[in-house]
Amino acid sequence: MKIAPIRNEKDYQNALNRLEEVFEAKKGTDEGDELEILSILIDRYENENFPIGMPDPIEAIKFRMEQLGLKQKDLAEVVGFKSRVSEILSKKRKLTLGMIRKLNSTLHIPTEVLVQDY
Template structure:
């Protein structure tokens, strides 16, 4: 089967379209997971790229990565999640004093704490470093 024919068949099967909702997002991620394989054909690689682009566009629009210094990032994530510094301290095991000092810009976030905070907030640890 030619690459063009296989790609056309994949487009018919998966029917990629812009992601407008959380349900569309979940559907597209599931499609991407179904088509992923260690050594995809050229046609599958093209569809993987299309689906990944759609997912990336939706995530950057609806779930932007916080930017700024670590204190601003932490404050924005606290606000977005509706949690208090004390609540984060309790949930993560990071001392309340450490979180308070980071928010007041008296202390930097350690790599270990960045990993814990990244996992807690569902973001990359690099946003805290």
């Protein structure tokens, strides 16, 4: 078991290949320890080199509505009138601070997602 930092694409591919080899290792074994350490190194490399940006606020609202089975009329109870919901979802109206607070507390969408420009 020779573990080294992942510094480049070749190191990354080697780590992924080795991870695949030890993927079924039992916890508490040498290979299990190697699996755990490789996972941490790969995760760190991916976060640094392949960052995932924040989702669009309106797409996040639509996604959450879909997850919860909500319709526009249901969202009107959170942000106001049904026409306002339509304007928001079509990006014709910006979210206000009050709307952001209600969406955060009701739909549990992080405020850092909702406050972004769109």
